[in-house]
Amino acid sequence: MRFAVICLLMLSVQVFASDSNKPTSVEDFTANMSQQSGFFDFYYQIEQDKVFLKIDKFDQPFLFQSSLPQGIGSNDIGLDRGQLGDTRLVKFERYGNKVLLKQLNTQYRASSSNLAEQASIDEAFADSVIAGFSVVASDDDVVVIDYTDFLLSDIHQISQRLSGSNQGSYRPDAKRSGVYLKRSKAFPNNTELEALVTFGGSKPGQYVNQVTPDPISISVHLHHSLVKLPDSEYQPRKFVPFSGFWSVGYQDYSVPIEDSMSKAFIPRHRLTKKQPNAQVSEAVEPIVYYLDPGIPEPVMSALKDGALWWDQAFSAIGYKNAFQVKVLPEEADPMDVRYNVIQWVHRATRGWSYGSSVIDPRTGEIIKGHVTLGSLRVRQDYLIALGLTSPFSADGKSDEQVDTSKQKAMALARIRQLSAHEVGHTLGIAHNFAASEYGRESVMDYPHPLVSIKDGKITLDNAYDVGMGEWDKYVVAYGYQTYSDKIKEHQGLEQLVAAAREKGFRYQSDPDARPSNAANVEGHLWDNGADAISELKRISEVRKVAMANFGLKTIQSGATLSSLEETFAPIYLLHRYQLDAVAKVIGGVNYEYELKGDYFVAKGVEVIAAEQQKHAITAMLETLKSEFLSIPTTLTQLITPKAYGEYRNRESFKGRTGLTFDPISAAESAAAYSLNLLLKAERLNRVAQQKQQLKDAPDLGYLMNRLFKQTIKHGTNKAHPQLSNRVNYLVLDQVVKAMQQANLAPEVRGEIETNLVELHKWFKNNKRNAHNAVMARQLEQYWRVGEWKSQFKVKPLPPGSPI
Numbered sequence: 001m002r003f004a005v006i007c008l009l010m011l012s013v014q015v016f017a018s019d020s021n022k023p024t025s026v027e028d029f030t031a032n033m034s035q036q037s038g039f040f041d042f043y044y045q046i047e048q049d050k051v052f053l054k055i056d057k058f059d060q061p062f063l064f065q066s067s068l069p070q071g072i073g074s075n076d077i078g079l080d081r082g083q084l085g086d087t088r089l090v091k092f093e094r095y096g097n098k099v100l101l102k103q104l105n106t107q108y109r110a111s112s113s114n115l116a117e118q119a120s121i122d123e124a125f126a127d128s129v130i131a132g133f134s135v136v137a138s139d140d141d142v143v144v145i146d147y148t149d150f151l152l153s154d155i156h157q158i159s160q161r162l163s164g165s166n167q168g169s170y171r172p173d174a175k176r177s178g179v180y181l182k183r184s185k186a187f188p189n190n191t192e193l194e195a196l197v198t199f200g201g202s203k204p205g206q207y208v209n210q211v212t213p214d215p216i217s218i219s220v221h222l223h224h225s226l227v228k229l230p231d232s233e234y235q236p237r238k239f240v241p242f243s244g245f246w247s248v249g250y251q252d253y254s255v256p257i258e259d260s261m262s263k264a265f266i267p268r269h270r271l272t273k274k275q276p277n278a279q280v281s282e283a284v285e286p287i288v289y290y291l292d293p294g295i296p297e298p299v300m301s302a303l304k305d306g307a308l309w310w311d312q313a314f315s316a317i318g319y320k321n322a323f324q325v326k327v328l329p330e331e332a333d334p335m336d337v338r339y340n341v342i343q344w345v346h347r348a349t350r351g352w353s354y355g356s357s358v359i360d361p362r363t364g365e366i367i368k369g370h371v372t373l374g375s376l377r378v379r380q381d382y383l384i385a386l387g388l389t390s391p392f393s394a395d396g397k398s399d400e401q402v403d404t405s406k407q408k409a410m411a412l413a414r415i416r417q418l419s420a421h422e423v424g425h426t427l428g429i430a431h432n433f434a435a436s437e438y439g440r441e442s443v444m445d446y447p448h449p450l451v452s453i454k455d456g457k458i459t460l461d462n463a464y465d466v467g468m469g470e471w472d473k474y475v476v477a478y479g480y481q482t483y484s485d486k487i488k489e490h491q492g493l494e495q496l497v498a499a500a501r502e503k504g505f506r507y508q509s510d511p512d513a514r515p516s517n518a519a520n521v522e523g524h525l526w527d528n529g530a531d532a533i534s535e536l537k538r539i540s541e542v543r544k545v546a547m548a549n550f551g552l553k554t555i556q557s558g559a560t561l562s563s564l565e566e567t568f569a570p571i572y573l574l575h576r577y578q579l580d581a582v583a584k585v586i587g588g589v590n591y592e593y594e595l596k597g598d599y600f601v602a603k604g605v606e607v608i609a610a611e612q613q614k615h616a617i618t619a620m621l622e623t624l625k626s627e628f629l630s631i632p633t634t635l636t637q638l639i640t641p642k643a644y645g646e647y648r649n650r651e652s653f654k655g656r657t658g659l660t661f662d663p664i665s666a667a668e669s670a671a672a673y674s675l676n677l678l679l680k681a682e683r684l685n686r687v688a689q690q691k692q693q694l695k696d697a698p699d700l701g702y703l704m705n706r707l708f709k710q711t712i713k714h715g716t717n718k719a720h721p722q723l724s725n726r727v728n729y730l731v732l733d734q735v736v737k738a739m740q741q742a743n744l745a746p747e748v749r750g751e752i753e754t755n756l757v758e759l760h761k762w763f764k765n766n767k768r769n770a771h772n773a774v775m776a777r778q779l780e781q782y783w784r785v786g787e788w789k790s791q792f793k794v795k796p797l798p799p800g801s802p803i
Helices: 002-021 115-124 158-164 206-211 299-308 310-316 377-389 405-426 470-480 486-502 532-549 561-572 576-583 610-622 663-678 681-690 700-710 721-739 746-765 770-785
Strands: 034-036 042-045 050-055 062-070 083-095 098-103 128-139 142-146 169-179 185-187 190-202 217-227 248-252 262-265 287-291 323-327 340-345 354-359 366-374 452-454 457-459
Touching: 050 128, 062 366, 083 128, 083 354, 158 169, 158 190, 158 217, 169 217, 287 299, 299 310, 299 323, 299 340, 299 405, 310 323, 310 405, 310 470, 340 405, 354 405, 366 405, 377 405, 377 457, 377 532, 377 561, 452 532, 457 532, 470 486, 532 561, 532 576, 532 610, 576 610, 576 663, 610 663, 610 700, 663 721, 681 700, 681 746, 700 721, 700 746, 721 746, 721 770, 746 770
Parallel strands: 287 323, 287 340, 340 366
Antiparallel strands: 034 042, 042 050, 050 142, 062 083, 062 217, 083 098, 098 128, 128 142, 169 190, 185 190, 190 217, 248 262, 354 366, 452 457
16 A cells, blocks of 8 residues: 555645646747737847847858948948848757757758758868757747857957957847837848847947047947748859859769869849830839938938949840839838848048848849948049039138039939949949949949049039949849840850950950059059050149149138048049059059950960050159159148147048148148058069060169159259258168068069169169168168168058049
């Protein structure tokens, strides 16, 4: 009897234990919570400010997109409102009472239908678990997880960005963070979650101090998009270098041994015709971009006009109203992946605009385009237009009657072009920095205002082009033209590329155009014209006229005289980007993105003619002349130290005279820019090598001799003695520093030093000039101690890009 009672008690304990370990059902756990149903259902518990996610799709891949709906407002930090983070292919996996969010590795794949072969690739390369969750409720294969900690985490790597820009040490503070329910919504194909996240920190840097009310507490918004994968109807399109598109790709380990493992396709939106066989047809789903409703007029209309230029390109391939621009509805969330958005983003200083996209990494299909346009750009363009034309009266009495409509028109024309440019990126299209060399044939170039002189005055009438260029229409045709089958698509794309080459289209993108040591004479940023040297001469004449007219007539009545300095900077440096183009001619080459079979005889790399290189050296050295660098005394006397309430900023020149404007250091900065371009290690190495290929090509001796003759050996300029002496010291300093560049070839270093030895002899023979004796001693000390002790640090230029 006693044994039976004990057994009964033990059984009761086991049953009770079993009941207590039974997991809470989803219904019971979420009974008092608000719910939103969609791709992933979620629940909100207001008492603890927690968001719970219902997982009913385990091991099913989807897209996870992070973004920054509300940013920090500093171009230098680079955490802007509306900024997209990474697009990840992820899936939820369950491990007992845990759920893991795993990011799948899309870089290495197997296209084979052999499941074992696919598994071997998947097992060979690591995935990344980006978050782990505890199960808080479950119904068999359906569980609920607490998503709150992950939503409040630093998925956007804000802490890294702040520390990397020397802005301090920060980390998320959950006590000062919370779920932002207003922008947390669920839809059939996407679930959107948002939170206010506060980063607490220490030792805040200057940029954080500039843009936050309390720099040790930075509060932003972070957004998570969980997106259902698109269906399999979309067909990837092959990438070729001359397509004009960016590329998305992977390594395919299952291809035959004779085939390339690298697979690349272009990113693009899905676009198909309602009537596939019709010459002109509407799209099944047009591409619609939505404008930020906070954009003011007349900028709103200008941005819409520029973005709509793309419809010209889609119309050219048989689409009707396939590209549309509307204002974002009031209730819509710009971070919602269902909307392509053009946002007007404010920062403390002017900065870059950019176009980003949410892209399916499996196929290259663009799910969402997101354009970020810096709001201060239009003001900078207007400032440049005023500086070029100086439209106001000298006495200020008739300023109210002055018509500045042309200056405003130039600024708005630039904004139209900028809108088209950044939208182009979100269509999948890359930069083409060569388009300005055969006309202004692409909005995907960086345009310099094409201002000219008419009747002795500067005119802005043709500063920026209007509408799509022929290159843009070709690129849209490559990416979005429809074909009835794969064979016709392959043939059609090949014909498009061949026709583009036949028309003389040129194409150079970022890797070949952006670096200051780039070699190709085609593809430059912020330039104009086919002949870089002629354009430098032309823009220098425009600069000369603008500087001659610059003064009280440049600013409106009531503006401080000290504000003249920031208006003057882009005018004084109007030539800076054309200098980049001219520098590439020296030691320059010509090549294109060429495939075997593109031409009957391969073009390869062509060295630039010797005479052209010599002309380029002459043109570069002209910008070191005192006459070119000097600033009129009448102007320097007008630019006062900063008026009370104003401060020097990044747009100001950096000087050596305290509060006063320093024209000599301004010239030093400009001259150093020319010298830095001229004396790049890679450029000097190419000059030395090309002497072996072209008999008459300028060698290092030619370049150094011309440089010293134009500056140091020319002596002190009687009209500008201090300026010419400053440039002479600068030349010696920069040449010795150039010799110490890590990438300079040893034989080139030897040639430069040989020229310095000859220069030292010249110094000894020309001792009447006291500065020559000083520079001689500096060289002697360098050779004696083996270290160049520079006598000064060059003053940097005010920022130029983005102009």
